[in-house]
Amino acid sequence: MSDDVFERLDRAFENNPNADPKRLLWLADADPSYLEAAEAIVDGEDPTEPDPVDELSSEDLDRDPSWSSWASADFEAPTPGIWPEELLDREQWMGHVEKKPFAPWADRDHPDADPDKDARWKWGITDNYGDGETIAMAEVDPRLDGRAFLQQEDDPFVYVDGDDVRDPETGDVHPAFIAILEQLGATYADISQSEAGVHAQYKGTLPEDVKQAAWQLDEDPWGSNEDLPSIEIYDGKRVCVATGQHVPGTPTDVREWNADVLEPILEATDQVDTRDRARNEEISVDREEYDLEDYTPEATSSSETTDEIRDVFAAVDRLDAQRVAEKTIVQRWNDTASTSEGERAFWPTWGSLSDGGTANIVNDQRWQDTGDLGGYGGPVTMAAIDAGEIRPANARPVDGETWWRGVERLRDLGFAIPEYEPSTDDAYNGDGNERAVSALPIGQLDALEPADRRRFAKKRGLEWPSTDSAREELFDTIAEVIRNEDVRIVDAPTSLGKSYTIASTRWGARTEITGERPVVHLLETRDARDEAVDVAEEHGGEYHVLLGRHEACPVCAGDHDEEITINGEPASEWLDRQCEGKGMAFSAAHRYLAENNDQGATLPCSEESQCTAIAQWDEYREGPDGALEYWPLVIATHNFGYAPGLRMHNNIVVDEEPAFEQELSTDRIRRAVGAYLREIDAPVTTWEAFVQLSRHDDYQGDAAKERDALEDVLYEEPDRDWYFENPDAHTLAPALARAIFRAEDRANGRRFGKTMHEPPRLEAAVRDDDDWNREWVSIVLDESNDVRSVRVVPDFGSARSVVGLDAHPATPLWQANTLPWIKTTEVLEPEERQLWRRYERGLRVVQVGDATRPLSGDKALEWLNEDKLEALFDHLVDEYGTQFRTAITTAQVEDRLEELMEDAGVHRPELMHFGEEKSRNDFEYERVGLVNGCMDPGDDYVLDLLAELDLEAEVETAVDDAGEEYRARGRGFDGEDAETAQEILASVRENHIAQAAGRYARDPTDPDVNATVFVRTDAMPTGFADVQTPGVEWVFTDLQEEIVDELRSSDRSRTAKEISEAVGCTKEHVRQTLERLSDDEFGEPAVHVSEGVGSHGATLYSESGLPSVGFVDLQESPTTPYGDSSRWALAIRDPDARGDVDQGVSDGSSGDTTQVWNWRSPPDAGD
Incomplete structure (x- = not known):
């Protein structure tokens, strides 16, 4: 019968790989006794016969079937003398007197104890411990009240203690406690000595930031108990009183708890560190972000308002924590308690006056609960508890929105704290539809000398790491993931050295990180693999490289097609057809070819020794010569991820997002x-x-x-x-x-x-x-x-462990191609990242225009907009000369873009297209570049991936005047998971744009390597653009071009009448054209206008740098310009979330903003 159930469980899991064990039981129509078998299958292990549940009465057997883990538990009549064998086998037992551990068999004068103390009471001395047999013999000692299990810090066990949850007269247990156990799963349980409590022991761990968890279950006592029912959970060092009063109907062994429900339980009961809760994202309350040294507050009373958050910090710091405690969390002071100088003990508002009143203490700065609940914090934390924002159990200093509510509670209680009202300049609240881009003062920072730049930025709360410190942070982040056997995407900017870090590290000397297992470095391309091999070779670490079949096997490469065939087909073609056309492993196809080739010959690749493509695996298994039994570093391409021998128990580093889609029609x-x-x-x-x-x-x-x-x-x-x-x-x-x-x-x-x-x-x-x-x-x-x-x-x-390395990761795509639960860890904060790229790496990104400009599909050439490109190229050539010669765009328009660049006079243009940019460093020393347009995968790509991820969103549509439905502008999505759909679309576009711009200025260690990249699309990651420019604002008509040529060819100023007669148009048309070119809003105008100085008061026009085919508004580049930079109106604008409005940062006060940075007048270096 069990074999049939196992088969159903296997089949259910194969068809529902994401099902948890309980759902698997339901899918396989198996009863709850097979839960352990289902858990084993989910964990990839062989299932075993279910253990019979003990103490089942005939009444139990007559019950209707239930899916409840605790339905058979009988809390009324415990069975004495039953403890889990796994615990009895451990030497971690002592007796106990009341609740204090005592070892009657131990040495009273143990050298680790104080000379005047009885060492047998010390449970920190492991010599006092015995196993189950020892404690069973000692339990007859009349001094003992029972036995206790001494849970240790590194034990896999968790102790769940339900206090006052059982009515000792009836045996009824509080339903809330049962509900918690039901969620955590079945395990060994016993009744406490008082008969009012229940203990359950599990295997598992609490989250890192939760030392222990404790909360009340009800506002009223349960049954005949006098105290309120509560629950406490410990996974560290703990004296666990073990009565052996086993609850019939529960297992006799300690079982794993359901970790999936733990986080929701802890969050619902406010056990998670409050700093992880919702925060006020607009105004940070992290004091480290502000200069508080020697700050003198301007507003100090509760009747004042302030737009300076440091005034609020200063007011909170002035508060006496004991006065705050008295108004918030003190029920009664206990001044008879023995405390340190300056401390006062008290009974808290959430406790009982029957308690000792010594666990909670407060001085003039902070409160602390030294008892089981373990909370602590300053005045704001106490106020937050009083306001009901957080619970006292496991309380910590609050942050974000909770901090603000705590401050408001303090103001309500009459404490002198000014009311904070942020100025409109501190933050901008949009309607949520705008696209956020950088608001950093890049223009002012650019104008400063490097020696002054950091000081100027730091005074404004901006800092960025050096390249060395950023690379150290990168290594530490990667090492933490590997050491903790975690699964993470490490998000680090291009050129920080992600691949280099893996390849250059001597992992054989870092066994405390790797767990004495190989680091397998999987790279996207052969070129990238070869670069990693060069780095590993240079740094002297032991490594093994795996080659592809065409590289390692000359037969597969086609070198012997004339002499080796199979069924008349050349050997290399047959091998490709088996491996690529049938999905066959190369080793299998190679062996079959060796045994069945038409010539019956030994394959040339194996004549002298085993074929390299096969032998490299033997070498991998055997390890290097020397002390190590394994290769510390293995380097290969992504496809080698299919090799189980590389994955199993090793540390996998996937360099760049993998694509494991199969090209099968x-x-x-x-x-x-x-x-x-x-x-x-x-x-x-x-x-x-x-x-x-x-x-x-x-x-x-x-x-x-x-x-x-x-x-x-x-x-x-x-x-x-x-x-x-x-x-x-x-x-x-x-x-x-x-x-x-x-x-x-x-x-x-x-x-x-x-x-x-x-x-x-x-x-x-x-x-x-x-x-x-x-x-x-x-x-x-x-x-x-x-x-x-x-x-x-x-x-x-x-x-x-699994480490993903990516500069702009799309988490949904990583989840589809690696593990569904993989998450992202950022090495640098967004501001740090942008400033590092700009001032350490030397890469400036200029967004040209605000259109998306997708250039994929059949209509890509139609959407190219050649007129505006000609104007842009005309400007870039005139401005940078031969420094501008490279561009990146889509494959569909690459050839045409190269022709347009040649027509504009670009000297020997070089291009690459999206999709190949990650593997090429051709442009790393170019000073100026262009990224034109973006890829667009189309709606079907997004909808297919949504189907894979079991998400729901549909394309946003609109209806035209004729009632016909069409795809809405903006390429939005509707539905429950529209945000993820938008993220998938953006990831394809933005990732390639960021990677393309990252092909420039790729050596952050060389201050002479810098570049400006003009990006002609808005499809880039948030904050990626340093500045934004309007771009091509005006493309001349033929007539306007004649007007411009006429003025340009003249060696003197001209009137509108003279020009109109020369080109054959009206004076008004000439005047409007030239007036438009005389706009000086963004600097030096293209045309100078002198009103009333000509004959009979006529207006004269002269050129100061006329463009050839249109007017282009671009940012000045930090690179050395070609020719006279004053020939163009160059606007420096702050890309902002306000759509068409450009918010600038002036060199005046924070309240004085302009729309354009005055780049000709840099900020004072002493500022």
Whole structure:
């Protein structure tokens, strides 16, 4: 019977890989006794027979089936003398007198104890400990009240103590306590000595910032008890009184708790550190961000208002914490208690006067609970407790919105704190639709000498790290993830040295970080891999590099196609067809070729020794010569992530976001699945019949029986020869069939299926110690059953740690391609990151215009807007000369953009397109560059990924005058997960833009390497642009161009009449054209106007730098310009979230803002 249940559990998990153990029971229609088996399957382990639940009465057996973990628990009649064997085996027991540990068998005069103290009472002395057998013999000592288990800091155990939760007269237990246990799961439980409490012991840990958890369960006592029911949870050092009064119907062993519910429970009961709660994001209350040294407050009373937060800090610092405590948390003072000088003890408002009244103490600065609840804090924390914002248990100094509410409570109680009213200049509150970009004073900082720049910035609360300190922070972040066996994407800017850090570290000497396991560095391209190898070689660490099949095997590379064939087909072509066309492992195809080639010959790659492509794996397994048994660093490309031997128990570093999508067409999948169905003699053998039967949802009739029969055979594997001999075979065929069969309906007409896949081992002699492999195969289908996408992701869950390295990570894409629970950790804060890039790395990013400019798809060339590009190129060539010669854009317009650059006089232009930028450093020493437009993956890409992630959002539409629906401008999404959909779209666009701009100025250690990159799109990460310029504001008409040429060709000033007669147009048209060019709002005008100085008072016009084909408004570059920079009106604007309004930062007071930085007048260096 159990084998059948195990099979159902396995099948349920394969089809629902994200199900937790309890849901797995439901899906497999298994009873609760199989919960441990379900947990084992979820953990990738073999399930075992369920243990019988002890002490089940006939009444219990007659109950209706229940899914409750604690339904069979009988708290009324405990069974004495039962303790968990796992605890009895440990030497961590002592007796106890009342609740104080005592070891009657121990040495009274132990040298670790004070000479005048009895050492047998010291539970910090491990020599006092005994095992279960020892304590059982000692328990007869009349001095002992019982036994206690001494839980240690590094133990895997957690002690859940329910105080006053059981009515000692009836045995009834408070339902709130049972509810908590039900969430945490079944485990060993006993009744306390007082019979009013219940203890449950689990395996697990509390979050790092929660020392212990404790809270009240009710406002009234339970049953005949006098005190309020409460719960306490400890996972550190603790004396755990163990009565052995076992609760029948509960396990006799200590079990893992359900960690998934722990965080919600702790959050709901305010146990999580309050600093992690919602914060006021507009005004920081982190004192380290303000210069408080020698600050003299201007507003001091509660009747005053202030826009200076330091006045509020000063007022809080002046408060006497004892006076605040008296008005907030003191129920009664206990001045008879013995305390340190300056401290007062008290009974708190949440406690009972029957308590000792000594645990809570307060001095003139802070309150502290030295008892079990463990809270502490200053005046604001006490006020927050009094206001009901936080609970006293585990309280900490508050932050964010809670801090502000605490301050308001203090004001309400009459304490002298001025009311804070931020000035309108401190923050800008938009309506939420604007796009946030940088508001840093880049223009003023640019105008300063490097020696003065940091001091000027620091006085305004801005700092950035040096490159050395930023790289140290990068290493520390990576090391922390690996040391803690964590799973994280490390978000660090380009050129900080992510790849270099991994490759240059001598991991063999850092075993305290790696756990004595290899660091496997997986890079996106061969070039990137080779660069990592060069770095590793330079720094002398031991490493092993894995080569691709075409590099390592000359037969696969095609070097021997004339002499080695199989079935008449050249060997390299056959190998490619097996590996790429059928998904076969190279080792299997290589072995088959060696045994079955037409010539019956030994393969040339193996004549002298084993083929390098195969031998490199033996070398990996054997490790280096010397003391180490493993390679400290293994370097390979992303595809090697499919090798189980590299993943299993190792530290995996995935450098750049991987893409594990498979290029499989609907036709190819139909042929593979059809061939597979015929091979296993399935009830149906065609794609159409298979899909139709898989979607049959009735549970009666012949079709239902046939569907169930089909499901049963989908777990069969074909013979080895089938994969080689059937032209339509594919190693993914069984998994694809199961995924399609189990596909669920998702939003936007998609269906999604996912299944676990163990790739077939097709070698003729698979070794017994070959690593077990597992992959996750998922497929998205549309309403026509056409394949939208196929993803095959290696199971990184078997790794010791997983580190993702990315400059602008898209978390949803990382989750789809690695592990669903992977999260992101930033190395630098956003402001630090931007300032480091600008002033340490020397890369300035100028956003040109405010349009998105997608340049993908069939209409990319139509959307190129060549007129404006010609004007832009004309300006850049005139301004920078030969320094401007590079650009990055989409593949669809790359060739045409190069032609336009050549036509504009760009000297030997060089271009690259999105998609190849991550692997190329061609532009690292270029001084000026252009990123033109952005990629657009299209709506289907986003909707397919939403289906994979089980999210719901649809494209935003609008209706035209004719009532026709069309895609709304702005490419927005509607629905519950619209924000994630927008994030996916933005990630594709913004990641490539940021990576493209990052191709420039790639050596932050060289102060002479700097660049300005003009980015002609708004699709870039928030804060990425240092400045924003309007760009091409005006493209001349033919007539306007004639007017400009006429004035430019003249060697003197001209009147409008003279120009109009020369070009054949009206004087008014000339006047309007030239007046527009005379605008001096952003600096030196292109045309000078002298009113009334010509004959008969006529206005004269003269050129001061006329453009050829249009007017371009661009930021001045920090690089040395070519020619006279005064020939152009160069606006320096602060990119701001106000749409068309440019908010500037002046060199005056904070309240004096202008729309344009005066870059010609830098701030005083002494400021």
